[in-house]
Amino acid sequence: MTEVESAALAPDTGVQDWMGLAREASQAFFTGPPAEDRQELLIVELESGEYAIPVERIREIVRLGAITRVPRTPDWLVGVVALRGEIVQVVDLRSRLGLPKIEATRAHRIVVIHGDDEGVAGLLVDAVKGVLRVRERELQPTQGQEFRAVSQLAPKGEGFVSVLDLDRVMERSDG
């Protein structure tokens, strides 16, 4: 289980983080590809690989604060955090992707995403890298290959980043 700092979540640090990214995104608005074809992805780092989360599914990004462990739940559930009165489960994205566990660092973040209906969940990532803008048609499907929770590949520089299939990440199960 992840070792966590005992300090409480600072209420606004996550929001500032997110504002910076939003500013960056809006500056690109005038130079990027036309709107109907544009897809914005948040790039996060996990085990020195880069993964992408569609921006429209993201609610906020918060620093890793005190996580409360929940007994008798699967390994991939790090625990729960309180976000302004709401109690949200935090999923260990490493474990969902079959990557080894590591100790939490200062760079760790929780990306809070909207699930289906009123659902919400936090995803624990090693670090947040920035926003990537791609054209919808540049996304490559991963058909024919076995991935746990990756549905598409987005071109970035010489290589690709993996676009996460959030519905698979959030797949419900009763523990």
Add this chain to the structure above:
Amino acid sequence: MAAPRNRKPGRKAGAGTSDARATPSKDGREVVAEAEEILEQMCSDLCLLHEQRHAGDEVEPDLVNRLFRSAHTLKGIAGLSGLEIVSRLAHRLEDVLDGLRLGRIGTRAPVVGLLDEGVASLLALISGLGRDAAPDEAATAQAEQLLAELARALAAPASPDEEGLEASGIDPALLRALTEYEEHRLRESLRRGRPIVLIDATFELARFEEGLAEISAALRESGEIISTLPSAAASAERKICFTLLVATDLAPELLARRVDLAESTLRVVHPGRAASAAAEPAPREARRIESLRSISGSVRVDVRKLDRLMNLVGELVGQRNALGAIATRLSADARTAGLGADLAKLQKGLDRKLRDLQAGVLDVRMVPLRQVFEKLSRVVRRLRIDLGKDVELEFVGGDTELDKLIVEQLVDPLVHVVRNAFDHALEPPDERVAAGKPATGRIRIAAFQRGNHVVIEVVDDGRGMNAPAIRRGAIARGLISEQEVLSEREVLNLIFEAGLSTREEVSQTSGRGVGMDVVRSNLAALGGLVEVASRPGLGTTITITLPITLAIIQALIVRVGRERYALPIASVRETLRASEHPIFRSEDRELFNLRGAPLLLRSLADELGIEGDDDRASAFVVVLGMGEQRLGLLVDGLVGQQDIVIKPIKGPIRSIRGIAGATELADRVATLVIDVSALVVEGTRRREAA
């Protein structure tokens, strides 16, 4: 309540009668809520109607009128929303009620029994709408069948066993002026032997409305105004005269004294039978006052709005707690002690107001259990017909209040329990008589408050449960081993385990083997507990214990290792130091000597599978109680008592075993709330099969 209300204009009026499956317009949810409210009112009115029919009393005309208006209003709403089947059925009910109102249908006619089914069918149609837009097919088919039945019943020749009014000695000219309804009321009153009087009242033309209203109100207190007619009698200039035809519950002389008849004259047209002179007025009055209050004083509120309000109050409570923590910190430092004291004072004031606000919001969410009882009596009326079996049903404590959310979730499990009692527990009449019991079985449903819990008991005087048979069933299904030693109570409570049925036979009413385990898990989800006690041949008692509210609760925060957990105070009986009382072992269990009574001991760390301090010298025992069950819970430390708001845990895992929810404490850290009922049940029942 069901009096015609102002309706919002602009509800989509298209579609009219065309399509039974038309989706309700955008405000469909509102339509559903309104229809439900009307139907609930109709249910409770029908209950009263049946009571009065049963007791052989005269059925109160106001009651029938109210039912008639409800059906009429419902028909209108359904028509406007294009819910054709609902509209047609409501229309039929309206016909029946109109017939009843006008005396064309006697109160004992079989068609009156169909009213219940009509309302039940309408409820089924409407509740189907709540989930997806179209009424579901089963409900529609059932409604069609009922419509046909109603049509047949209404077509049967009516038997207006009513004699002519000519013999009554009332002026034929006056009789001719009466409407059909008024004629019926007059006949009914004559039949009841009430004195009939005519009052000629004269008023100033300019103020006659007030005067008429005044005298009418006075007369209604002790009788019924059958008709108010403008009088042909010659009247002075600027004056107007009315003739009121009144059936009174008082002797005419008494009535004359009761009502101020300054400018009026009273003529007795029919003396009535003097027997029941002044017995009745009091209860009538009381009932009237009650119904008036509900018309003027109630507001319909969406439960979700209340939830939002409750959440806000909850967050304020959290912030108040945080404020207290800051005040304490400031007070600890000599330099800021003054500021800390000021803040602490302010926080105390805020605390008081917040408590009032909390109590106020909680109070709004509370509803009396009577609503549930009415649903139960409807179910039982239906069962009476289906099973061809009678039962005496008694309700006690309908005023007991519970959180609206709990009441809603309570209906299904309670219906199941009552059905079980009716279907399985009560023997057929011949068997009962043979056993020396009254032929008709009894089911008593009693609710009362006990501390922060509400207890609901369902008691029957049926055949009782057969503990050896239950034990055999449990062994056959592998729930317990053959060698296992269980007390009789433990055996009986095995009926709440999945897959165990108390009776061999299968019936439509309560299926086989499923049910009681669902009842238990449904109630556990509400933080409640269900238990059974039974004596062979004498009957069975099912006891349900529920918390009064789920919203804001007092909690005891405890520590296990590095983690903190919240335990609802309502379930905590006391806390003790573990070192102060001897602990002894029996088999694989630990017991605790609580002032001479043995108490089963469990460690919270073991229950949750986490690491604790494992130091008995400094540990505490929290004595938990739910219903009749007790359990001692070992924890590493007591942190304190706090008001908390239990929140759902959002995320991919839907339900977490043993955890009722979570809350945010003053330091903004999420803290899990322990599901005490699950713990108690597991703690006392779990045993390894040898």
